[in-house]
Every structure is written in C-alpha cells, then in structure tokens.
Amino acid sequence: MTTRFFVPRDAAARAVGADKVATALQEEAQRRGIEIEIVRTGSRGLFWLEPMVEVETPGGRIAFGPVRPRDVPGLLVVGIPIDANDPLCLGRPDDIPFLKRQTRLTFARCGVVDPLLLADWRAHGGGRGLERARSLGPAKTLEEVTRSGLRGRGGAGFPTGLKWQTVADASADRKYIVCNADEGDSGTYADRMLLEGDPFALIEGMMIAGLAVGATKGFVYIRSEYPDAVRTFEHAVLLAEAGGLLGTGTGFDIEVRVGAGAYVCGEETALLESIEGKRGQVRAKPPLPAHKGLFGQPTVVNNLVSLATVPWILAEGAESYAAFGMGRSRGTMPIQLAGNVRHGGLFETAFGVTLGELVDEIGGGTRTGRPVRAVQVGGPLGAYFPRALFDTAFDYEAFTARDGLIGHGGVVVFDDTVDMAHQARFAMDFCALESCGKCTPCRIGSTRGVETIDKIIRGERSATNLELVEDLCQTMKFGSLCALGGFTSYPVMSAIRHFPEDFDRPPVSAAAE
C-alpha cells in the first residue's frame, strides 16, 4: 500500500529545507523499498515547525516537525505505523493548539490540499462559491458581499461591496478586476501563502467579482520578491484554463503581472500606472479607480485576501460570515505573527482578539526569550505599541482610536534590545527610499526626518529636534497625497510617544567619556 506524505512547497518552508526533506524521503523510501507518494502542499502557517511533514494514516493525518533531512529515516520507521512518542510527532495538525484556536475560512485549504490539483480544490469545497454566484446572478451576488460586511484586507478597510457597487453601476464596455498582491508590508505573508497554497481560491474570487460588476478581464499584480508565488500562480492559471474553469468559454481571463521592487506600487493607483507600463506614481483622486481605473476604465482594485475570501462568503452565505467579528469589523482576519516571536505564523481568527493574547498567548512571547518591548502592527506605516496598550482589540476602529492601524494584519514583535529611535529613523528612511516623488512633504520631509532623528540619536539638542520631527510629521500627514507620506507619522510618533526614554540621549561625546 502506498503511504502519502505531505511536504510543504511554500517558500518559507523551502527556505528552511523542505525540498531537502522531500528528496531525503523519496530516496530513503526507495532505498528501503517502501512505497510512498509525496504531495507538495502549501504551508499550514506554523512556521516555527517548518518543515512540517504530515503522514496519512487510517486515523487521519499526523504531523511531524520541524523535520531535518537526517530525521527522515526515523520518520519512515515511525511514520508507518505512527509512533506518537517520537519527539518530532505533533499529533493531528488540527489538534495543535495554534491551529485549534483558529477559525480558518479564507485559509481553510491552505496547507491541506495540493495547490495545483483542481480535483483536490473541488473535493475541499472549491468552486461552490462561483456556482452559487452564477445561480444568484450579478445583483444578488453583490448584495451577498455587501451584507457579509467584508472590508478591504489591504489596509484601508473600505467596504468591498460598496466598491463593487460603484463599478457595477458604471457603464463602460470594458471593466477590470485587479488583484493587489504587492504585499510590501514587512511582517505580512498572507497573500504569498495563498498564492502558493490555494491559488484557485483567488481565481474563483476574481471570477465572482467579474460576474458581480460585469468585468471580463483580471490582472494579478504580484511583487517580484515572490518568485515562488509567481511560478505557482502562473501554473495555476494554466491549469484552470486547461480545466475549463477560466479563459475561453468562461467569460473571464486572468493575466499575471510582476512588480519591479517599488513599495509604493502597492498603492492602488500607482499599481494601475505600473500595469499600464508607467512609473509607479500615485494618481490624485478623484477620479476613483472604480470610475476611471486601469486604462481609464472602471476597475475594482482589491487586496488578494479580500478577493480570496469572497468564495467562502458566497458558498456559506453572508450571514455566516458576518456572524464572526466585532463592531464594524466582520468576519475573520488572517493575522500574521512575525519577527521576534516564538510561535510565528498565520493565525486566522474572528476580529476582537486582543494584541496581548496574540503576542503573549498565541505567539508565546519572543523567540530570543527576552521580554517583549514593542510590537509594530500593520507594516512600515503602522504604529509601535507598548505593552501598556496590549488590551487593544484587533478591530479597525479600535486600532484607529489608539493612533494605529491594522493594515494587512502583520504583527512584528521586538524584544527589549530594540532601540526605538532607530526604528523611528528607519520609518523615515523607508519613506524617503520608496517615495514616488510626487509630494514635497513626503519626498523632502522624510529625508529631513532622517537627518533630524540622527541628531537626536547623537544627543544634539534633543528637545528642539524632537519638536522639529513632530512638525515634520504634521506636515507630511497633511501635505501628502497618499498614505506613504501621510502615515509615516504613525511609526515615528508612536515610537516617540510610547518610548520617550529612547529619544532622551546624552551627547555622543559625553557618552563616550
């Protein structure tokens, strides 16, 4: 009898040796004449356990991890039959506390199925959302999305149904669905995981969007820093076309575009410029992309997670989705625990979990074992939170109320060795490096910000220079066209406000004495 093994092909699993483990499994099995089949899945998102290998048993899958190539011979012994006493044995994946506590809707198939097997996707509920959308028709499909309460997962949290409605109402002979898979925020990898672990979910979501608003063409803009994701998704598009799901006869085409290393191209209008073959400069709004977007046509621009969540909403119904969450944040959010955290990984859960629960309980504190000092939520434009604010609930409004944002759901943990003045400096530096150059406050102000924080770090007239930084932040906040210049004040000001001791420095010469 052939035993099936599951080894992730996710880039983060490959980065720690998943390919070598797969090869070792194959070779060892051959050497010993054991018949096995290796299925390369996406990742379950428990990255501290990668490479995590699963074995199919009569009682379901059993996980082992983190597996090194040299553990493989033992794995084949304990693998068949399972020895639960093996130190690497994690038991049933769904019983691992980190997974057990989650509510996986958008990520239900990720790490479970073969991402490049349509039959596997279908067997796990794939396609049911599109089927239901087709039977409902455009208006009712759109209504489902609106009633689900889904808001954009790319950062701004704009209601997805409302955006779609605007495009549906626009009259034009050509409309587009654009998927934003630029995922530039440090600490985030949800888009990447889905592209590599459940690409058909995105295809299905985009087709539902196309049906709802009357668009026949979709673009997926993937950052060039994700070569694995580009490869897997391009392959999935070909398979979907060959399988009759997409392309000829289905009324919808998808084209993949690869970015070229510009963070600002994640901003929706810069992204559209980039697809058009121009510099990634931000456009002034209005007009909204929903009215005049790609090539001047009405365009839906949505984050990948927003689009990939739509199939679940259509399949299970708007009410089922809206039943999760708190306040105006409905449904689930794939939160990404990153940086200096013991249990780093993807944690999909209903809105409302607190930052403290996420970092201390679920994340298990820092990887270095030192105390947690600061947590940056929402990428490079997100605020730094001190422990004192760990009661903040994961919810769009709750974070706004504390001068922060949840962004794309990235949570980067820092221990007590972090120097918050350096982090503030980095935020300004990043803005200077990635500015599209259109607004003076963003382009020039950020460079001035770096210089001024450098002075503070050297202990030069701290009080005066701190005031200057605050002024710069104000100018950037109100004089910038987009959130790159506008929100750089979040990391900078939160660092100053919550960690003032790091900005009160003795002059360098004095310190050296």
Add this chain to the structure above:
Amino acid sequence: MSLRWDEAEATEIVRRHEGREGPLLPILHELQAAFGSVPEPAISFLAAALNITRAEVHGVVSFYHDFRREPAGRHVLKLCRAEACQSMDGEAFARRVLDRFNLDWGGTTPDGSVTVEPVYCLGLCASAPSAMLDGEPMARLNSESIDEIAREVSR
C-alpha cells in the same frame, strides 16, 4: 544569458508581447533576464518599438529598484533589511555577510562572483532573518548560513 545586446533577440522579445495591454514592464523584465541588465541601447530601441519617448522609457527603468543598468555578479544575494528581520538582529547578520565579502550594499566582489543587495521584505517574516540567493529563499539565518552562502557563490 548572452549579456551582449542583441537587437534581433530584443525584437523577438517585444514581438512576444504584441497585443498585450501595457507591455513595458513585462518586456523590461524579459530583457533583463536575457541580457542581465537593461543596457543603454535598449532605451532607444524600446522607445521606437513601442512608439513612446526615450524619456518615458528611461523614466520607467530608473523608477523601479529591480532594473539594473549594469549586469550583476554571477550570483545575487538579497538580504532582507525590513522590520521583521531587524527584530531578529538582521542588520548585524547583514553586516557580517558584507564584511565576509568585503562589500558595501549593492557592491559586487572583484572576481564578479556575487552582488549583495538590500531587499525590503521577502514574506518570510516568521523565520527571520531571511535572504534570497539567486531567487531561492533562505531563512532562520545564522553563522553557518554565512559559510553556506560563501560556498554557494564560490561555485
């Protein structure tokens, strides 16, 4: 990869993208894959082929961090410098790598074996610090990884 500008090959690349909406970025990516960079002659060539101005082509090439004007070394190592890697002392790791090759950011070793560049996030943020060597992801990097990288690039 020939590295020498070849107009016939460039013409063939442009032809493959005929009829595409907004073909410039995909063409630039392919040219760079073929020639190792977007060399000077490519600018006028693309302007003529796509019926846009040289300034427009130049503006696009210079805007994006990915496009090179000179070919890189035989291996390209991208080290992540974004926040998640910072939190795991990625900066110190990067410094050690640069020192090992005696390079500064963006530099290429005299023997042309490796170019080391910064990258801002590879999406491997739960396994920091991370890097990418010739497009292959690497994570949870430590001292041993530096030796491993050095072995790889000396090939």
